[in-house]
Structure formats: C-alpha cells, structure tokens
Amino acid sequence: MFLLKIAKEWIGTIAISFVLAMIVGIFLIQPYKVDGHSMDPTLRDGQRVFVSKLPHTFSYYPNYGDIVIIDSRVHRHRSFMDDVMDNPLFQLMGNNDDRTFYVKRVIGKPGDVLELKDHEVYRNGEPLDEPYVKEAMEQSDGERWVVPDGHIFVMGDNRNNSEDSRAIGFIPLDHVMGKKVL
Structure with missing residues (x-):
C-alpha cells in the first residue's frame, strides 16, 4: 500500500512537470539547433540557440x-x-517528420520595398548597413520585392549560401517561431 501511494505521487509529479514543460516550450522559450552555414559568420553549424516564443505567441x-x-x-x-x-x-x-525550420535575419516588414543593387540590399531606397554579412552577394542586381501585410522578408548572413525569402518567398507572421535571445 505504501509503494502504491509513492508511485501515485511520482506519477502526479511527472505529469505536472510534463505539462509545465509543454507550456514553456510552446509559449515562452525553446531551444533550436542551427543546421547549415546560411548564418555564417554570426552563427555556426551545430550551434544551439534559445528562442523567445513571445513574438509567435502574441503575433x-x-x-x-x-x-x-x-x-x-x-x-x-x-x-x-x-x-x-x-x-x-x-x-x-521520436516525432521526426519533415519539418524544416530555418534561422534567418529580418530584413523587411509589411510595406517595405526591398531591392538588390550593386550587390547590396536596399530597403525603401536606402542601403542597409549590414556588418554581419559574410561577403558581398553574387546575386544579380535588379530584383525587387514589396513585403505584403502579415509577412516579413528574411535573409541569411551568408547571402551566397542561404535559402531565404529570395527563394521561398515572404514569411507569414504565424510562421515566425520566435526570435533568438541566447
């Protein structure tokens, strides 16, 4: 009887811990692992980052x-x-389906006009000061995007090795899982 009581207490404690961990991971903070070199030199392949989920939780x-x-x-x-x-x-x-999460930098918000000129990014006619970029873009000039409502435009810091909004399109706000905090 004594062992049954202890087992019930442990099961209750584990269940509460599981629920609290789920709440924290869904709504507050979550770890992610950088996979690839699209954010070089800022973040390295395999580096772990903690992400605030508040932008996602509160849209x-x-x-x-x-x-x-x-x-x-x-x-x-x-x-x-x-x-x-x-x-x-x-x-x-073991839930390892085909979900693909990317780590990128926010370049544009709704209404912004983004252009590539002279291997640089221009937002609303002004060149961006981007000391974090690994090297000059090899991409041809003349590309232009207008960020629609409810979306953002993202790019990797390693512009020549990054699958970002130039390839996958604008990112809906509900697809922004969070922002890096650590």
Whole structure:
C-alpha cells in the first residue's frame, strides 16, 4: 500500500512537470539547433540557440535585424497542433517528420520595398548597413520585392549560401517561431 501511494505521487509529479514543460516550450522559450552555414559568420553549424516564443505567441513583428526561427513551409497554414508537435518533448519521443525550420535575419516588414543593387540590399531606397554579412552577394542586381501585410522578408548572413525569402518567398507572421535571445 505504501509503494502504491509513492508511485501515485511520482506519477502526479511527472505529469505536472510534463505539462509545465509543454507550456514553456510552446509559449515562452525553446531551444533550436542551427543546421547549415546560411548564418555564417554570426552563427555556426551545430550551434544551439534559445528562442523567445513571445513574438509567435502574441503575433507581433520582430525588429529589423532580429535573428528569427521560421517554419519554411510558407505555403501551408500552421495550426496550434503544429506548435504542440514542434515542442522538444515530442522531438525526444521520436516525432521526426519533415519539418524544416530555418534561422534567418529580418530584413523587411509589411510595406517595405526591398531591392538588390550593386550587390547590396536596399530597403525603401536606402542601403542597409549590414556588418554581419559574410561577403558581398553574387546575386544579380535588379530584383525587387514589396513585403505584403502579415509577412516579413528574411535573409541569411551568408547571402551566397542561404535559402531565404529570395527563394521561398515572404514569411507569414504565424510562421515566425520566435526570435533568438541566447
């Protein structure tokens, strides 16, 4: 009888811990691992970062220059179940489907006009001061984008080795998983 009581207490404690960990991972903070070299030299392949989930939870725009985690599947709707399944606890239990998260830098917000000229990025006619960029872009000049409402435009710091908004398109606000804090 004594062992049954102890087992019930442990099960209760573990269940409460699981629920609290889920809440923290879905709504507040979550670790991510950088996969690839698109953010060189700022972030390295394999580096771990902690991401504030508050922009995602409260649907507000990150600032220009913020490093964000995005769900690159921009042509599909995200649901609350996506947020639950993206939680690290489910990843530990073997939920390793084809989800693709990218680490990128915010370059444009709704209404911004972005252009590539002289191997630099211009926002609303002004060249961006980007000391974090690895090297000059090899991409041809003349590309132009106008960021629509409810979206952002992101690019990697290693512009010549980055699959970003130039390739996948504008990022819906609900696909911004959070911004890097550590």
